Amino acid sequence: MDTIIETLDLKKSYGKVEAVRGVDLRVRAHSICAFLGQNGAGKSTTLRMLMGMIRPTSGIGRIFGLDVAKEDHSVRIRERTAFVAEDKRLYEYMTTAQILRFTRSFFPGWRKDLENRLLEQFELPLDRKIRKLSKGMRTKLALLLAFARGSDLLILDEPTEGLDPVSIEQVLQVIVSLVAEGMTVFFSSHQIAEVEQIADHVIMINCGQIVLDSPMDSVKNEYRHIQAIFPEPVGERDLAFAGIERVYSEGPVVSLIVSRNADQIVEHVRGMQARSVDVAPLSLKEIFLETVKR
16 A cells, blocks of 8 residues: 555534644655644644544544544554654553563564664663653653554654654664664654654644645755845736745845746746846755745
8 A cells, every 4th residue: 555644634623723624645655754833733633633532523534544533443543553642641650661561462563672672772771660760761661662563654743852862863763764664654743853864755734734745855856045136126926936935025135935946936037137146955944934934
């Protein structure tokens, strides 16, 4: 199956508040797909709908071709999906060893080799109660429990929150290695540098709606900042060109945020008698800020 996750006009409302407003997205098999958005943009609500934790108000959500709104389908989805929520709740009265033994018993495909490797790599104490673990240790334990299940799909909500830089790098390396072995990963994050490092597809959500959905290579190769200086001020109507997402004007100086057709736009601008034209790439952080503003 080429598409693992698919939604069509997926919506969730709480009274008059529209948390998710008609989301269409697709996550391909064996990919690392990042889900970016501000706090309150609808990321966690979307993930919780996909996992059957809350029901959509309307629209369609499918994982492995199964309907997320149907209870029996949702059970089958969770059998093949490891989910780590943002709060990363664990049974605090258990020790690390106890929760590993407890979780392991539910998953026939549990990877003991990965469990042992990550216990050593994450330096998790087996005999310590979970309530006495630091926030970073709890995060690493929650991720270990998800990584070792032998799942086909991994859905992570802010997976590296609270981790130090060394631990973040370890977690990202594990994610990449699992995808190389055949897993699919869909994760939300505020850490744009991490997204740039490992994701091969990026989806941005703002105010409950998808505002960007693109392969990472296309984002890096096609988004550009073009600055032009004209002999005299120009009107925005003269810059109505496919691919221009945003126009900033200050007298004769015009800055363009471009998502595609950069070469043609440069030619168009030069044809308007611009005195100078500078073109520069945009970082994912800059693209995110511009997309959210738009």
